Amino acid sequence: MHKEFADFINSKVSGANATVVEAEVGDSTVFVEASSILATCEALKDSDFEMNVLQCVTGTDYSDRIEVSYILASFTKNSELILKVKLPKTSSDATVKVDSVCSVWKSANFLERETYDMLGVEFVGHPDHRRILCPEDWEGYPLRKDYKVQEVYNDMVVDPPAKINNGDINFFKEIMDKMGDEKKVAYSWKKEDAGSSDTAQ
Amino acid sequence: MKINDLSMLDTNRARYEEELTLGKWFKNIWIALSTAFKGMGITMKYVLTVKPVTIEYPEVKEELPANSRSRLFNDVDNCISCMQCADACPVDCIYITAVRRDKEAPKLKTDGGTPIKLDLKQYTIDTALCCYCGLCTVACPTQCLTHTTDYEFAQYTLGEMKYDYLASDIRAWKHRIVK
Amino acid sequence: MIEINGKPYTGQEQIKSDLLTLNMGPQHPATHGVLRVEIKTDSEIIAQATPYLGYLHRCFEKHVENIDYRGVIPFVDRMDYLASMSMELGYCLTVEKMLGTEIPKRAQYLRTIIAELQRIASHLMFFGTYAIDLGAFSPFLYAFQDREDILRLFEELSGARLLYNYIWLGGVWNDINDDQLRRIEAFCDKMEENLKKYHALVGENKIFISRTANVGVIPVDMAYQYGATGPVLRGSGVNWDLRKTRPYGMYEELDFDVIVGEGLKGQVGDTWDRYYVRMMEMHESIKILRQCLDGIEEGSIMGKVPKVLKVPEGEIYMRTECPRGELGYHLISDGGKTPYRLKVKSSCFTHTSMLPEMAPGMMIADFVAAIGSIDIVLGEVDR
Numbered sequence: 001m002h003k004e005f006a007d008f009i010n011s012k013v014s015g016a017n018a019t020v021v022e023a024e025v026g027d028s029t030v031f032v033e034a035s036s037i038l039a040t041c042e043a044l045k046d047s048d049f050e051m052n053v054l055q056c057v058t059g060t061d062y063s064d065r066i067e068v069s070y071i072l073a074s075f076t077k078n079s080e081l082i083l084k085v086k087l088p089k090t091s092s093d094a095t096v097k098v099d100s101v102c103s104v105w106k107s108a109n110f111l112e113r114e115t116y117d118m119l120g121v122e123f124v125g126h127p128d129h130r131r132i133l134c135p136e137d138w139e140g141y142p143l144r145k146d147y148k149v150q151e152v153y154n155d156m157v158v159d160p161p162a163k164i165n166n167g168d169i170n171f172f173k174e175i176m177d178k179m180g181d182e183k184k185v186a187y188s189w190k191k192e193d194a195g196s197s198d199t200a201q
Numbered sequence: 202m203k204i205n206d207l208s209m210l211d212t213n214r215a216r217y218e219e220e221l222t223l224g225k226w227f228k229n230i231w232i233a234l235s236t237a238f239k240g241m242g243i244t245m246k247y248v249l250t251v252k253p254v255t256i257e258y259p260e261v262k263e264e265l266p267a268n269s270r271s272r273l274f275n276d277v278d279n280c281i282s283c284m285q286c287a288d289a290c291p292v293d294c295i296y297i298t299a300v301r302r303d304k305e306a307p308k309l310k311t312d313g314g315t316p317i318k319l320d321l322k323q324y325t326i327d328t329a330l331c332c333y334c335g336l337c338t339v340a341c342p343t344q345c346l347t348h349t350t351d352y353e354f355a356q357y358t359l360g361e362m363k364y365d366y367l368a369s370d371i372r373a374w375k376h377r378i379v380k
Numbered sequence: 381m382i383e384i385n386g387k388p389y390t391g392q393e394q395i396k397s398d399l400l401t402l403n404m405g406p407q408h409p410a411t412h413g414v415l416r417v418e419i420k421t422d423s424e425i426i427a428q429a430t431p432y433l434g435y436l437h438r439c440f441e442k443h444v445e446n447i448d449y450r451g452v453i454p455f456v457d458r459m460d461y462l463a464s465m466s467m468e469l470g471y472c473l474t475v476e477k478m479l480g481t482e483i484p485k486r487a488q489y490l491r492t493i494i495a496e497l498q499r500i501a502s503h504l505m506f507f508g509t510y511a512i513d514l515g516a517f518s519p520f521l522y523a524f525q526d527r528e529d530i531l532r533l534f535e536e537l538s539g540a541r542l543l544y545n546y547i548w549l550g551g552v553w554n555d556i557n558d559d560q561l562r563r564i565e566a567f568c569d570k571m572e573e574n575l576k577k578y579h580a581l582v583g584e585n586k587i588f589i590s591r592t593a594n595v596g597v598i599p600v601d602m603a604y605q606y607g608a609t610g611p612v613l614r615g616s617g618v619n620w621d622l623r624k625t626r627p628y629g630m631y632e633e634l635d636f637d638v639i640v641g642e643g644l645k646g647q648v649g650d651t652w653d654r655y656y657v658r659m660m661e662m663h664e665s666i667k668i669l670r671q672c673l674d675g676i677e678e679g680s681i682m683g684k685v686p687k688v689l690k691v692p693e694g695e696i697y698m699r700t701e702c703p704r705g706e707l708g709y710h711l712i713s714d715g716g717k718t719p720y721r722l723k724v725k726s727s728c729f730t731h732t733s734m735l736p737e738m739a740p741g742m743m744i745a746d747f748v749a750a751i752g753s754i755d756i757v758l759g760e761v762d763r
Contacts, residue, residue, distance in 0.1 A: 025478055026696035026711075052604045056697075056725040060712055071697055071710065071725070075604065075618065078625050082697055107607035110733035118441070133434040133762060142439050143721075167363075168296045168325050175298050175322050187284075187298045233586035240581045244518050254525055268554065270539040291451030334454035334545045339553075348539065 002028045005081055012043040027082055034085040038099040045104055050074045054105035057112050059119040061144045065089050066096050068121055092146040100126040118143040270335045270348040273326055275366040276375055279311040279345035282319040286337035286346055294330035298323040311343050329362035406435050413758030429739035431732055436762040448717050449475055449689045457543040460760040462505050463703045465498040468547040470700035474709040475549055478691045486679040487551035492630040493672045496665040501530040502703035503658045506755045511582055513752040514591050519582050529567050550685035565673055568666045579659055593646030596738050596750030607730045610705025612754055615641035615654035622701035634671050636664045651753035704728055704755055728756040
């Protein structure tokens with residue numbers, strides 16, 4: 001099934017370089033070159049496959065690249081396809097660029113905005129390119145693996161010290177000091193938590 | 202200001218500009234009256250036959266089903282400090298510290314017969330963070346951590362929502378609310 | 381000065397008025413949650429509407445990257461809090477498909493019963509609140525009275541009224557007893573009568589028809605363009621129901637019809653059609669429930685799932701038919717204990733994106749009817 005898709009894309013779109021990643025469990029995917037995504041989507045929509053619905057645009061952050069997945073479905077032929085592009089990532093706060101498919105499916109409008117908001121993928125040619133879920137002045141892209149929450153936002157402290165569970169942390173530390181030996185104490189605290197602020201948010 | 206191609210505009214506007222003839226006018230009135238009276242009949246049936254179903258809460262209290270997931274209670278005498286509840290908790294609101302029991306100290310057992318090898322020093326649940334999912338009670342091997350059907354425990358401050366189950370006043374619940 | 385298709389738009393020709401910017405929400409009762417729609421109106425007619433989302437954004441997708449697979453279930457509950465069971469079912473099916481778990485027959489029947497009861501509860505909620513949106517109060521009370529029966533049953537089964545955590549990986553948490561099965565049967569009989577009454581009370585009412593027929597029409601091509609699913613797509617006259625076209629769980633063996641909007645009171649795809657699809661779907665759910673009650677058999681309710689769950693490396697996209705439309709989970713696993721990435725394709729989110737195109741030319745009161753008819757839950761939109 002996916003082989004057909006890849007062959008079709010290669011024959012219709014020059015330079016798409018579609019390759020199939022066959023999966024043993026779960027779904028197989030088709031990778032195409034990032035520069036040809038718009039042409040590929042147009043071709044798939046008008047072809048015999050009749051990919052008339054764009055279900056989902058989403059991205060995944062790997063350390064060196066961001067993979068943007070386009071999940072297409074045909075409601076007339078009852079089929080679906082996961083189409084992916086690889087975008088090399090340079091730094092944690094720089095956006096990566098790919099063509100927008102808003103001209104093919106209108107549902108891409110909100111979905112691409114969400115992907116931009118969460119993963120920092122810039123869609124070139126998007127008619128209304130803003131953040132959608134986070135506020136306009138939010139910094140960083142939350143779903144990247146190396147994301148760090150900004151400490152102060154609009155004069156509000158994001159992780160105020162008053163909310164840190166000091167009582168319990170101190171109790172745990174006292175016991176730890178008293179026993180001296182770490183092996184004698186069993187605890188539910190994660191190691192990095194004791195003393196830092198993560199647990200009590 | 203420029204608005205793009207809006208195909209819906211004409212459809213929507215056409216609705217307000219529908220032509221109205223005298224016949225249509227009378228027909229509209231007739232349909233409106235007849236359907237309204239039909240609806241009134243149904244409403245009237247409810248008024249006359251259906252008894253009130255609301256519970257007048259503070260005076261009348263609802264009895265929750267036996268496996269309702271409300272306030273958590275840990276019977277610390279039976280706890281073996283295995284940390285499985287803390288591992289299962291998706292919001293990390295259970296804090297446990299336990300110290301290895303001296304070898305000379307008298308041997309302790311739970312009601313079920315499991316030997317207790319750790320002395321529990323801290324067992325705190327921040328119920329303000331708790332999402333009442335029930336995963337901790339399922340993980341508990343000695344069934345000492347349970348949800349009770351006690352649902353009235355609002356507090357004035359967040360600090361009061363933190364339950365230290367080793368404190369004597371909370372230990373006293375054992376005879377009151379454990380199901 | 382607004383221009384539409386190159387021509388100047390004069391609005392109500394005789395009276396000249398400036399565009400008025402009006403914020404509907406985030407605390408507007410008719411938006412069913414915290415949705416803010418910024419509308420520009422020319423007197424009563426809307427010229428432009430822009431939805432602003434994110435008031436309920438919790439970044440659930442980031443959360444679950446740090447939680448083991450079992451712990452995710454309480455979080456998916458909180459997306460569409462009016463149909464938590466359906467959310468859980470979709471998630472569990474996704475992970476189970478990756479694991480290759482076999483689900484016992486009884487658990488499958490139970491899941492189907494629960495999912496259909498949840499569909500009825502969710503549609504009853506729609507019916508009640510939609511009537512309130514349009515000015516009718518008593519249907520709300522009737523709908524809640526019936527919904528209460530379902531919630532009480534769910535409470536007895538799972539222990540909670542709204543956020544159940546009942547459907548687990550491999551099966552369901554608690555077993556159902558014969559008494560509860562009989563109660564569901566009695567509920568089906570009662571509900572069938574009541575639904576007819578409700579439809580006569582609201583759906584056939586002239587005022588209701590005037591408010592809904594020909595309002596907020598979504599033609600088929602627009603529905604496809606925006607990726608509409610569920611009752612919204614079926615209201616536009618498309619025979620598409622995942623339970624039929626891509627069956628999961630028990631649905632292959634069950635007999636039911638797909639309700640499609642026919643434009644009985646106006647055009648195909650108007651808000652009345654979407655209301656009609658939901659009301660008739662409840663009848664189909666009752667049909668499914670009866671078949672499940674006949675077929676349910678004794679047996680275990682949990683399949684074999686390893687205690688320390690590790691999902692094999694790979695990815696999957698799984699769709700299920702929820703009361704509000706298709707819910708898709710895109711799970712990427714790196715073979716560890718936690719999901720590497722879990723993307724939720726929410727139907728409400730895509731439906732919200734239709735508002736800017738639906739709104740222009742509507743009156744403000746009709747816009748309320750249009751928002752109500754696509755039946756969004758903001759917990760699922762923002763996640």
